[in-house]
Amino acid sequence: MDIGGFDIKRKLFSNDFGLSVFEVEETETGRTFILRLVDFSNKSTDFKKAQWKQLQEEYRTVISDFSHLPRIKQVAKVDEDHLYSLLEGEEGSPLIEKGPLGADQIKQLVAAVRHLHDHKMIHGSISPENIWISNQGRVILNGTGEAKVLEGKPRLGAVSDLRQLIAVIQSFSTLSESILERLHLEEPMTVEELEQLLTRAESKIGISEDNKLAAFFERKSKAQKAEAEERERRKAQQGKKWGAIMMILGTVMLGVLILAVYSLF
Incomplete structure (x- = not known):
């Protein structure tokens, strides 16, 4: 495939619905982009092409300046059956290669x-x-809604997005088992509900950590107090011991002095 002005760095993935995704580099600038190529050769009507183009234009109009969603740089075709959208990107790797999401990255997603x-x-x-996870750890959600057209699912809605999002969090995150279990049990129905659930869970973890810290310092204070009391007790015992020794020595010295005086007479 020849895309003028761009070199293909690697193929990221493809699916059974005619979508192939590549990481490409702009020849002139060396900048990284994500190219999403659609094969319409098995989709006989021009209607699907028109739908796909409309989706790209809607996305291009609406998503213009949000740090965790890419802008569309270009919508074009290789030939009559192969159309593509070119998304702005940066050096990094897809989540499936990069590893689990941390709490802040989940918030970004x-x-x-x-x-x-x-x-x-x-x-x-x-x-x-x-x-996509950039080399600096920033999360970018690629994709422009093609599933509606390519998979023939025009009724895909917000709930399906939410179910997919939760599935990703459950499989690719560092969240605790208790939070993941809560996600499963509470079944949030909107992104706002999901955000609130995660915030509450994070808050409880914070309180728990604060309690642990307070308990630690309380234990430390008690231990220090016990050590101080033990030192005082030992000091007192030592004082009593030396007092007894000095009394005995005094008695002995007095006895010796009496004997000495007696011997003079």
């Missing part, structure tokens, strides 16, 4: 989904392959 939903857009394919 959730914020990306909330931003889409706030602008009436559905992602449709929130997966570790579509989650």
Whole structure:
């Protein structure tokens, strides 16, 4: 595949619905981009192409300046059957290669989904392959809602995004088992509910950590007090011991002095 002005660095993934995703580099600047190529050769009608193009333009219009969602630099075609969108990116790797998400990265991912939903857009394919982690640790959610067109699921909605998002968090995060269990039991129905649940859980962890810290200092204070009391007790015992010794020595010396005086007479 020849994309003028860009060199393919590697293929990231492809699926059964005609989507292939590549990491590419702009020849002139060396900048990194994500190229999402769609094969329409098995999708006989022009209607799906028109739908796909409309989605790209909607995304391009709405998502223009949000740090955890990429901007679309270009929408074009290789030939009549192969169209692509070029997303701005940066050096990094997909989540599936990079490893688990920390608490702050989970917040970034959730914020990306909330931003889409706030602008009436559905992602449709929130997966570790579509989650990009920059070399600086920043989370970027790639994808422009193609699943609705390519997978033939026009009714995909916010709830499906949320279920996918929770599945990613449960499988690719460093959150505690208790928080993950709460996600399973409470089943939040909106991104806002998910954010509130995570905030409450984080707050409880913070309180728990504060309690642990307070208990630690209380134990330390008690131990220090006990050590001080023990030192005083030993000091007192030592004083009594030396007092007894001095009394005995005094008695002996008095006896010796009496004998000495008696011997003179």
